[in-house]
Amino acid sequence: MSGMVVVGLALVVLYGFMLIGIALWSAKRDAASVAGGKTFFLGTGIGGIVLLFSMMASSFSTWVIMGCPVTTYNTGWQWIALVTLYQMTLTIIGGYLGPRMWVLRQEYGYMTVGNMFAHFFKNNAVRYILVVGTVLGLGATTVAQFKAMGQSISTMTGDMLPVWICSLFLYFIILIYACIGGFKGVALVDTAQGILFTVILWGGLLIALFKAGGFATMFNNVAAIDGGKWILFTPVGAAEPIWNFSTAFSFCVVATVGGFFSAGFLLRYFASTDTHAIIKNTIWFPILVSIGVSTSGGLVGLSARYFINSGMIPADININSIFQETLSHLTTPWWQVIVVMGVLAAGLSTVAGNMTGAANNIVYDFIHIIKPEIDDKGLKKYGRVVLAIVMFIVWFCSVKSTGAVTALVQLSTAFYMSAMFPFATMFWWKRGTTIGTIAGMIGLLGGVSLTTFFITPPFGFTAGFIGMLIGLPLYIIVSLATKPMTQEERNAYFKPLIEGKSYDKTNVG
């Protein structure tokens, strides 16, 4: 075993202990945040930089180091432009929905988004379908994280340690720090990890640009390969499209709509200190992730095409680990270790955030309904057990799954989209009905499942887009055929928002 592998493994173990230490510090500093189930799952209020980085770290995962550079390498610069477009768009809904959700939570004491829907629709079916969509979405993206993190450590050891052992070790690290620190501890750990992987991504980009001789040199060299197809947008009707228009457009629509309603975002709107923190976060979040994460990671992937073409790195490198392979060949093999730390930072934060969110949903949307007599402290205990079980199932799926990281993340986004119909009925389309909402959600989840597992989506569309094409007409038709909620009922529910609004023009429910 080489010295680098020994040091790398030691650093991984130390890193795990450091995260546990942060969670311990958080629990000691703010004992109320782990006193009972409510604070264990939603903390005692997060704002400012913790809200910003924890949202980023929990939403943008190992994908930024493992999936993003690979996709850019395979499909060109157009992908960076598309990702930037949807990232910049998706948070506009956060500025609209976030403050409204925060007010409704303060007023009615919601613990989950499903809790809010059950109260608004006076129907638990919407809540249960949402939990299914959310847990499937969280599960799919978490499977991808375990795969990527395990792969990363295994690659560092030259495949000496199998992927499943590496990811099992990480399972225990996450379980310990999430159980100790609860939501608040996870948010603080996420912040530290978000800063770490952003620094690593930018470090990688600066090295790649330095070695390439600058942006212009790199772009022009890549442009010279294959007639510029790695730089240019694929024209409509091109004979050999990388991204044909329907794939690119449907990818952006699904990522935007699914991103709007990702469980990581929605829970953090509930957990925020106040509405101003949410609005500030909505401005800085997309700027941070577009410049700091996807563009930097993507450009390293694109640069690899130039480096391989110019013979600076070998052509037979492992494309699935292109970020670390490129930097290791360009500088020092120690980049293998640095990138592993970045992958862990990105992946652990996502797994912890996702699994805490899934456990929250299961505890408050299922267990608390079946056994309402359980007190707050009892729910915290249930939460820890559910966290351990759900995360173990997801880890096991990661060992058996053969799906690519990017494909799994896209699948999770498609599942998150099921929340679009209840939100639409609450805030945007008063003619929407409970039955219509349920029909839309089932249609969407059915369409996504059908085109993911059984048939290939037609016309180059993504599975999520097909799900939306099935769910949306169902939602509209069934809603028009059934009786909506009266305006009086709406006004009674939205009274806190009507009385609390600051602007006359604000539209409330």
Next chain:
Amino acid sequence: MSKLTNNGVVVIHIIIWILAFAPSFIPALNTLEPHILGLPFVVFWEIFVWALQVAMLFITAKYVWDPFDNYKKPSEREGGDQA
């Protein structure tokens, strides 16, 4: 600006999306030449679209998104119902 509404923001973003996808169907935008500061034109086009979105974020936060400052929590007023 103060007349801008949430619906107006959505319309502006739809226009921004059309601009972002424009190089797919307008060949003149999807070119390696001319170079500006050594970079292909299409790169600058997408940076321009990104800058528009950043500007829209700041404008929307200032004039459209309501922070509901007049809301008082149940603990800050008498009574208040809990679900």
